[in-house]
Amino acid sequence: MDNALYVGLSRQMTLRRELDIVANNIANADTTGFKVESLMVETEPMAPAQTAGAPRPVKFVIDRSVGRDFGQGTLRQTGAPFDLGLDGNGFFKVRTPDGEQFTRDGRFRLDDAGRITTQEGMPILDEGGGEIVIEPKDGPVTIAPDGTVSQGRNLLGKIGVARFDTLSILEKVGDNRYRNTSNQQPVAASGVTMHQGMLEGSNVKPITEITRMIEVTRAYESMAKMMDANAELSRRSIERMGKLN
Amino acid sequence: MQALRTAATGMAAQQLNVEVISNNIANMNTVGFKKQRAEFQDLLYQTIERAGAQSSDQGTVVPTGVQVGGGVKTGSVYRITQQGALTSTGNKLDVAISGRGYFQVLMPGGETAYTRAGNFSPNDQGQLVTEDGYLVQPAITIPQDATDISISKSGQVQAVRTGQTTPEVIGNLELATFVNEAGLDAIGDNLLLESAASGAPTVGTPGTEGIGGLNQGYTEASNVDAVTEITALIVAQRAYEMNSKVITSADEMLRTTSNLRS
Numbered sequence: 001m002d003n004a005l006y007v008g009l010s011r012q013m014t015l016r017r018e019l020d021i022v023a024n025n026i027a028n029a030d031t032t033g034f035k036v037e038s039l040m041v042e043t044e045p046m047a048p049a050q051t052a053g054a055p056r057p058v059k060f061v062i063d064r065s066v067g068r069d070f071g072q073g074t075l076r077q078t079g080a081p082f083d084l085g086l087d088g089n090g091f092f093k094v095r096t097p098d099g100e101q102f103t104r105d106g107r108f109r110l111d112d113a114g115r116i117t118t119q120e121g122m123p124i125l126d127e128g129g130g131e132i133v134i135e136p137k138d139g140p141v142t143i144a145p146d147g148t149v150s151q152g153r154n155l156l157g158k159i160g161v162a163r164f165d166t167l168s169i170l171e172k173v174g175d176n177r178y179r180n181t182s183n184q185q186p187v188a189a190s191g192v193t194m195h196q197g198m199l200e201g202s203n204v205k206p207i208t209e210i211t212r213m214i215e216v217t218r219a220y221e222s223m224a225k226m227m228d229a230n231a232e233l234s235r236r237s238i239e240r241m242g243k244l245n
Numbered sequence: 246m247q248a249l250r251t252a253a254t255g256m257a258a259q260q261l262n263v264e265v266i267s268n269n270i271a272n273m274n275t276v277g278f279k280k281q282r283a284e285f286q287d288l289l290y291q292t293i294e295r296a297g298a299q300s301s302d303q304g305t306v307v308p309t310g311v312q313v314g315g316g317v318k319t320g321s322v323y324r325i326t327q328q329g330a331l332t333s334t335g336n337k338l339d340v341a342i343s344g345r346g347y348f349q350v351l352m353p354g355g356e357t358a359y360t361r362a363g364n365f366s367p368n369d370q371g372q373l374v375t376e377d378g379y380l381v382q383p384a385i386t387i388p389q390d391a392t393d394i395s396i397s398k399s400g401q402v403q404a405v406r407t408g409q410t411t412p413e414v415i416g417n418l419e420l421a422t423f424v425n426e427a428g429l430d431a432i433g434d435n436l437l438l439e440s441a442a443s444g445a446p447t448v449g450t451p452g453t454e455g456i457g458g459l460n461q462g463y464t465e466a467s468n469v470d471a472v473t474e475i476t477a478l479i480v481a482q483r484a485y486e487m488n489s490k491v492i493t494s495a496d497e498m499l500r501t502t503s504n505l506r507s
Contacts, residue, residue, distance in 0.1 A: 012502075016246065017293075017313060019498065022315035023491045024287070027255030030262070030484050031317055038310070064294070064347035066311050078282075080325045107284055107323070110425040112444030119320040121442075136345070136424050137447075137455040172312055174289040175320070197295040206487055217410060217494045224501045231505075 003058055009226040010060040015220045017063055022213050027202050033086075033104035033176050034202035038212075040065045046072050070167050073104075073203040074117040075195055081141060082108040082116065085198035090161035090189030093125040094118055094177060100125070102162055102186070105176035106199055110134055116149070116159075120175060126157040127188060163189035205229065247291075247313060250496040254316030255488035258285050261319055269469045270478075277361030277435055277469035279324050280474075288315035326426045329361075329468040331460055337394045338365045338373070339356040341465040344457020346420030349382040349448070350375055350436060357382065359421055359446070362435040364464050373402075377434055385416035396461040400451040420456050421446035 011153050028034040044060040075085040084106030086092070091102035108124055111117045114134045118126045123131040127147075134141055138151040143144045147159035164170065170178040180186070265283040272278040293311040331341045340363035342348070347359035358379070365381060368374045373385040387394060391404040393412070400418035405411075423429060428442030439446060452458040 016248075016498065017311070019491075019495060020247040020251060020313045023251035023255070023488075023495070024316060026484075026487050026491050027251050027258070027316040028285070028287050028314070029255075029487065030259070030480065031287055034287060037312075037314070063311050066313075079327050080282075080323075080326070081327075093502065105286070109323070109427055110422055112428065112442060114424045114444075119286070119323075134424075136422060139455045171292070171310070172290045172314065174314075175286045206483070210487065210490065213491060213494050217497050220498045221501050225503055228505060 003228045005227050007058060007060055008223045008230070010044070010062065010225050012220055014039065014061055014063045015216050015223070019068065019213065019216045019220075022209055022216065024221075025209050026206070026213075029200055029201050029204040029206060029209070031176065032107055032199050033071075034204065035071075035104070036069045036202070036204045036209075038067050038069070039063050040067050042055070049183070052225075069203060071203050073200040075198045077197060078199050079197050080107075081197065082110065083197055083199050084108060084143060084159070085195040085200045086192060087195060087200075088192035090163045090192040091178065091186075093129070093162050093186075094161045095123050095125055095131075095176070098173075098179070100129075101173065101177045101179050102170065103177045104200060106194075110136075118175075125160050127160040129160070130157065132157040132159065143194060143196040145195065147194050153182055159194065161189040161192045161194075162186035163192070222229065246495050246499060247315070249492055251314070251316040251493065252488045252491035254288065254318065255491070258283075258317045258319055259485040261322075263478065263485070264473055265322055266478050266481060270474050271470070272467055273434065273469045273471060273474075275362075276364050276464045276468050277329065278328075278469065279326050279361070280467070280469045282323050282325060284320045284323050285317050286320040288318050291326055302382065314426070319327075324427045324429075324431070325468065327446055327468045329465040331463040332466050333462060334364075334464055335462055336364070337396075337462065338367070339363060339462055339464045340365065340396055340418070341460045341463035342420065342451070342457045343460055343465075345426070345455060346422050346451065346457045347437065349419065349421050349446075351380040351382050351384075352436075353379070356438070357421075357446075358432065358436040359429065360435050360437065361465055363459075370403050374433075381418070383419060384414060385418070394490065396459055398452050398458040400459055402434050416457060418451065419448050420451050420459075421448050422456055423447075 010088050021037055025036050041061050042064050044062040058242050086104055094101050094103055109117050117130045124133050132149055142150050149156045169182040171181045174178045255442055262283045265281050269280045290312040350358045353359050366388050371387045373381045385402050390407040392439050393405040395403045402416045403412035404415045428440055429437035430440045431437055449456050461496040
């Protein structure tokens with residue numbers, strides 16, 4: 001009898017989490033290089049909600065994973081010389097205190113030593129894993145679509161772009177960076193172009209997110225109604241069966 | 246409910262965004278002003294189910310795991326040091342920099358500030374000062390009887406005195422450059438201060454070693470582009486609105502729960 005309540009509850013729990021994820025997508029709708037996420041739910045494979053022998057197995061729902069849409073965000077013009085928009089499948093490599101991490105956020109700058117760094121001052125790595133240092137005296141910096149950094153005729157290096165065959169091994173760590181959770185080594189990406197003075201916006205589609213939010217709210221409501229009706233049913237049956245005459 | 250807090254971070258971020266945009270628009274006609282941009286990053290993620298965890302005794306693993314983000318935060322407010330357009334003013338003491346570099350200004354406290362605003366004037370002693378009366382470094386004194394002043398591309402200031410035909414050199418303007426210009430601290434009044442992020446200034450002659458040249462009779466307009474700012478404002482307002490909708494949704498779900506009887 002209580003199965004319906006518990007199944008309803010398991011659905012409500014996933015819906016709450018789904019709203020958390022939608023909220024995060026919307027909060028980051030304006031975050032450079034952000035990739036939209038969605039919750040993947042499935043029927044709980046382990047414990048059935050109803051014991052064997054029942055006509056149809058009743059199962060709980062569980063949130064098993066978060067799907068990340070790595071689709072291209074739109075590139076917009078900013079004009080800042082160290083803004084780089086990535087077009088294609090790949091990531092910039094960042095040296096962090098926790099090892100090499102990856103990002104699609106191309107809002108770079110120079111630190112006081114002239115290195116190209118992220119907003120937090122972590123150096124961006126070239127193809128071989130080295131830092132790229134600019135000499136401000138040598139004039140404006142040009143970054144070619146293939147990542148070659150040059151000042152006038154001086155070649156300073158080539159910004160590395162890493163590509164993963166399986167994108168699902170990446171885990172978000174915040175600050176627009178991803179961490180590699182497996183032993184799989186990234187390979188040098190090909191066919192990815194960099195656009196100087198442009199940034200890749202987030203690929204959050206506001207309409208989709210708002211629609212999803214409405215869906216979540218309504219599904220939550222209908223689950224509540226179902227549970228309510230179920231409770232009502234048991235209340236009534238107790239009442240009736242309890243009558244003596 | 247996490248969604249409530251997440252949406253709140255989104256609203257706070259967009260509010261800051263609007264503040265930065267409004268400052269840009271307010272300074273659209275400020276000489277030498279450089280537009281700023283609020284930069285956002287996603288907050289820490291709460292890992293509920295780790296990717297790579299075993300999902301059954303058959304050795305299957307969770308491919309992506311469940312990670313729920315905590316919203317958005319402001320990473321920095323970045324100054325875009327793009328060249329502004331040069332506007333002709335006809336004033337002999339207006340100097341615009343085309344290229345990299347900052348004028349040095351001696352503050353009343355003795356420290357040096359840096360500015361791109363080259364709308365100078367002489368003070369009562371003939372010294373070249375900024376709009377606020379702070380001395381421009383290196384100090385240049387314009388003779389009382391000067392009839393004409395010329396400032397060359399490389400910063401040489403020459404004056405023609407009454408009764409003379411040949412100009413006389415009265416000083417040289419120098420410019421300071423920084424490795425990381427965006428790291429300078431803005432203190433208002435178009436002035437910037439050196440910081441740990443900017444690196445130490447390198448002072449040099451305008452027009453040499455990658456330093457910009459000077460243009461007499463011009464001021465550098467702000468690099469704020471009205472269209473870009475207004476579009477950014479629209480985006481920020483809509484984003485704010487959407488975040489508030491999330492709060493409404495989360496609230497509605499909580500209400501549904503509290504309305505459950507029995």
